[in-house]
Amino acid sequence: MNWKTKATAIGLALLATTSLARADGVLNIYNWGNYTSPDAIKKFEAKYNVKVTITDYDSNDTALAKVRQGGTGFDIVVPSQNYMPIWIKEGLFLETDPGKMENFKNVAPEWANPDFDPGRKYSVPWAWGTVGVVVNTDVYKGDINTWGIVFNTPDELKGKVNVVPEMNDVMFAAIKYVGGQQCTGDKEVLKKVRDLLVAAKPNWISMEYNTIEKMGAGDFKATSDWNGSALRQRLANPAIHYGYAKEGFAYWSDNVVVLKEAKNVENAKLFQNFIMDPEVAAELSAFHRYANGISGSDKYMPADMKDAPEVIIPADAKPHGELGVMCPSDVQEIYTKIWTELQK
Known part of the structure; x- marks a missing residue:
């Protein structure tokens, strides 16, 4: 190789390295509201020279319906585990093979090969x-x-209870409360669930997602909710506490995927790899206040999360937890009918 050829090769190599380190361009993320650390986004933008835009949604159903329409302009979405099989079956995701990414080695073993995304x-x-x-x-x-608290509301809380209107979460809880099993299609059990929900609703003040602000302000005195939201509420008001229902409670996980229609695929892949860095994962957790699936992030987590009862599940509560799944379509149809009646 003469010196000109060698110099050209070195120049091309440097150019390739620079392109990888500074991707340039934009990235459009579609995520749950109040869920993304601005500081982590700023670091990503600075590292890769990518301008990130975040659009919020309030439920899995909202996100799925929006993307099904097509032409959203979004590159990334963050669905929950029970909805993942629907998105995959409908071909809405791009197969990005995160297992081949540099930071995948940091994914905790229990989250490396989940049933919802083998x-x-x-x-x-x-x-x-x-x-x-x-x-x-x-x-x-x-x-x-x-x-x-939700389905047989004590007198002190009547007219002061909110229910977060995520249908599958509410149906899971109601089924457990009447002694049924997740995804049951038993007509007698589901009649009990329907009657329970209809009877309980007059004791609720609302069905909405804005729990962090309204619990903190005292507009709600109780609510069904997710644990990270509960932690943020307690930090604002020490009188607020999180309960693990002895009848049974659901585990969940949210996951970052790239849409098939994404226009900024390489930037989206960079983001997937970026959030598997332990320090970044901890920074995200420090904002949204949920645990993450990244090994090594613990040492970077804020002190008030390391022993938080909302994050560290008590030993006596663990046996009552169960990962939420999407039920068979015929069962989901029944749940939807019950849910629709509840909305009237």
Whole structure:
């Protein structure tokens, strides 16, 4: 190789390296509201010279319906594990093979090969948590580790309870409360669930997602909710506590995937790899207050999360937890009918 050829090769190599380090361009993320650390996004933007735009949604159903329409302009979406099989079946994701990415080695073993995305062909972990009950204990002094707070509301909390309107979470909780099993199609059990929900609703003040602000302000005195939201509420008001329902509670996980229609695929892949860095994963957790699936992130986590009861599930509660799944379509249809009636 003469010196000109060698110099050209070195120049091309440097150019390739620079392109990888500074991708340039944009990235459009579609994520749950109040869920993305601005500081982590700034670091990503600075590292890769990519301008990130975030658009919020409030439910899995909202996100799925929007993307099904096509032409969204989004590159990334963050669905929950029970919805992942639907997105995959409908061909809405791009297969990015995160298992081949540099930082995949940091994914905790229990999250490396989940049933909802075998081999992690599409997704990387964003956060995981539980669904439980949040109560202002200045108002109610009784047992909070029960779905009875929502479905058989104590007098002190009547007219003061909110329900986060995520259908599958509510149906899971109601089924457990009447003694049924997740995804049951048993007509007698589901009649009990329907009657339970209809009877309980007059004791609720609302069905909405804005729990962090409204629990903190005292507009709600109790709510069904996710554990990271509960932690943020307690940090604002020490009287607010999170209960793990003894009847049974759901585990969940949210996952970062690249859309088939993405226009900025390489930037989206860079983002998937970026959030599998332990320090970045901890920074994301420090904002949204949920655990993540990245090994080595613990040492970077904020001190107030390391022993938080909303994050560290008590030993006596663990046996009552179960990963939420998407039920068979015929069962989902029944749940949807019950849910639609509840909305009237």
